[in-house]
Amino acid sequence: MPPRPGRPRRRLRALMAAATAITVLLGAVVGGIGWYFAGVAIEVERTAEYPLVVLDAGNDTVTLPRTATTERAGVWALAWAGGRALLGPVVGGDERRVVREVTSVLDGTLAKGTAAAIDHWMYDGDPEKALGLPFQDITYPSRVGPMPAWLLPGKTPESTWVIGVHGRNSDKAETFRVMRTVHKAGLPMMAIAYRNDVGAPSSRDGKNHLGNTEWQDVVSAMGYARAHGATGVVLYGWSMGGAMAMTTLRRDSSFVRGIVLDSPVLDWSATLDKQGDARNLPAPLIGVAKRVLEWRIGIDLADFDHRRYAPDLRTPVLLFTAADDTIVANGPAHTFAATAPPGMVTHIATPGDHTESWNVDPAVYERALAAFLEKVR
Template sequence: MTTDPQLIRDANFDVVSTAAPESSAPASPETPRHRRRPRPRRLMAAALAVTVLLCAVVGGIGWYFAGVAIEVDHSAEYPLTIEDVGNGTVTLSREPISERSGTWALVWENGRALLGPVVGGDDSHVVRKVSSMVEGTLEKDTPATVDHWVYDGDPKTALGLPFQDVTYPSKVGPMPAWLLPGTSSKGTWVIGIHGRNADKAETFRAMRAVHGLGLPMMSIAYRNDVGAPPSDDRKNHLGDTEWQDVVSAMGYARAHGATGVVLYGWSMGGAMVMTTLRKDPSFVRGVVLDSPVMDWSATLDKQGDARHLPRFMTGVAKHVLQWRIGIELSDFDQRPYAPHLRTPTLLFTTRDDATVANRPAFAFARTAPPGMVTHITTPGDHTEAWNIDPAAYERSLTAFLKKVG
C-alpha cells in the first residue's frame, strides 16, 4: 500500500497600496481592504500537522511490513487455475513456476498430483504431463498451486521410508519431530530444519539421500509450527529464539546415541543453523544450507523493493521490527563470521531467488577459508535447487555427507 503525501501550496497574497491618489479632489469614502497576514503559529501548526500525518503514514506502512515479516501464517494459497484436463495432461496459466522444468507437484484443496514435463501450450497457457495422481481428482476451473515440496503426509506415506514420531524437550514445551532410523543410532545424525512458516514436509526432498547413506535423520518442528508449542508472543523471531530449539534437538540426538550432527537448514532454517553454529560448533560435523537467509537486512531490502517501497520506508520497517521482537538485525549478517568458519559447509543457492537476498551467501562462500564451503548455484526460485535437478542435487549431498558423516 502506498500513500501520496498531500501537497501544500503557499497562499497568493494581494498587494494593496497605501499611497494617496494624486488629486486635489477629496477622496470618496471607501471601506479599506485588509488581508490578514498568516501568523507564524498557524504556519507552524499546519507544518506540524502535515509532519505528524506523514509520520503516521510512514510508521503505519513500516508497522505493516514488519508485521508481514514476523507473522505466523500456515494458510494455503492457490494462485493458479486448472484451465483444462485430459489425455494425461493438465493445462495451467503460464507463469514462471508453471512452466519451469524439473520435479513438482500440483496441489489443490483436496488433491495432489506429480507433474511431468511441459508438452505444449501457448503464450498464456502451459500444458504439462501428469506423472501420477497422489490423491483427489483433477477438475477444470479448480484453484491450484505448484508445490516445490512435492510430497505430503509423513515419510512412510510420501516416500516409503520407515520413521518414528518422537518428541524432544524444548524451552517452550515438547516439540514433535520425525526420526528416520539409520543403520545405527551411534554416529552422525542429520537434523533437518525447515524455513519460516513452513513445516517438516519441506525436508522430504533430502530424506532419500540421507537414508541411502544409513544416517539417522531427525526432521524437527519448532516453536509456532502446526502441532508445536507457540512462542509467548506467537511471532516469528527470524531465528533469534528459534535456534534454541535446534540446540534442544541436538541434545535429543546426543542422548540417543549421536556422536555429532549435520545441521541442514532451508531458508530461515539456514539462519537458525548459522546462529547455532556460531554459538557452539563443538557437536556440529557439517552444515548444509539451502537458499539460506545469510543477512536479514538485505533480505528485507529485497522484499521491500519487490513491494515498491522506498528504501527509507523499508528502513523504518526494520526499526519497527527490531523493536517489536527485540532483535538486532546486524546480528544476522553472517558475512563477518565467514573467515572464522571451521565447519565444512555445503551451500545451495538459486539464481532466481525472489525471496531471499543471495549476495550475502555468495560473499560468505567467497570469504570463508579455502575449501571450507562447497557452493552450488542452480536455476530456480527459492529452495528449488533439488526440484530443478533432483539427481544432481542428491549426488552433491551424498558426496558431502560421506565426507563429514
C-alpha cells in the first residue's frame, strides 16, 4: 500500500516545529548569556577578595605563595580585612614561596594565616591619613545631587586644578598614588566621587553606564573648580575615568588645559571583546552582549571609540599604558597616540597590569607627570 499523502506533510510540520523550538531555545540561551555578560559590565560591585594566605610574617618580612602577582618587582601593598602593609622587594623564597620585605604596617596586625591580597592602590583612608597631605571633604553639585570629593589645596586657588577621576567600581583612593606629585607642583587637586559611588547619589537605575552619563559629573566638578578660582583644569582619568575625561574633552575643551590617562578605556567595544575572550565566549555571543548592553543603558559603543578623534586633538595628553593589561584593551590607546598630531600625546608604555604603571616604576611615572603638569599649568 502506498504511503498516505498526509504523512510526509505531518512529518515536515513536526520537523519544522522542532526546528522552531530549537531555534527559540538557542535564541533564549544566547540572549540569556548576552544579558548576563552585559549585566556584568554595568553592575555596581565592590566586593573585596583576599585570594592569598600569609604563610609567615615577622622580622619585617612576609612570606606568601609564589604567584605572578607576589613575585613581581615594583612597589605594592598587602591588604587584608582591617589591615594594610607596604611591601618592599623580594628578599628570599623558593619554588613555592616568596619572601618580601615589609617596609611599613599601616593598619592592623600582619600574622600567619591571614587572608590577603596584593593591592596596587597602595593606600587607604583619606589623604591626610595615607600621605600626610592636608585636604577638605567637600561636595560639588551635580545633576543627580551633591557629590563628595576631596580637595587638596595648592599654592593658590587661582591656578590650574587637577581633577582625578577613578575607574569603574573603584573609588577616590585610586588617586592617592599621584597626589604627592600634584602637591609638589603646587596645584589644587579634586579627587571626585561620581554617581553610584559609596556615599554618592545613585543614578536612576543604579547601574554603571560606562561613562555615557558619568562624564556629566566631571563637567559638574569642573564647574565647582571654576567657581572656586580655577583658571583651567587637567583631567586625570584611570580606566573608565579616562573614557569620561575624553568624553568631557570632546564635549567642551575650552577649560581643559591637559589630560592624563592611565590604562584608559579608549574603545569600549575592543575592551568588551577582550573581556569576552577571557571568558571564552565566541565572537557572535559577544556581539549579542554588546547590543543588549547598548539597549539596557542607552549607550552607543561606537561613540566611545576615541581613536576616531585623535587626528583632531588639540589638547596635550599624557598617556600611560600597561603592556600586560588584563582588563582593558590597550591597542586602541597605542593607535590613539600614533594618530594624534605630532607632539600632542606623550605616551609612556610600561610593563605591569591594569593601572599599574606607577607601581612598576614610581620614579619614571612621577617624572613624566611632573614635567607634563609644568608644561600645561
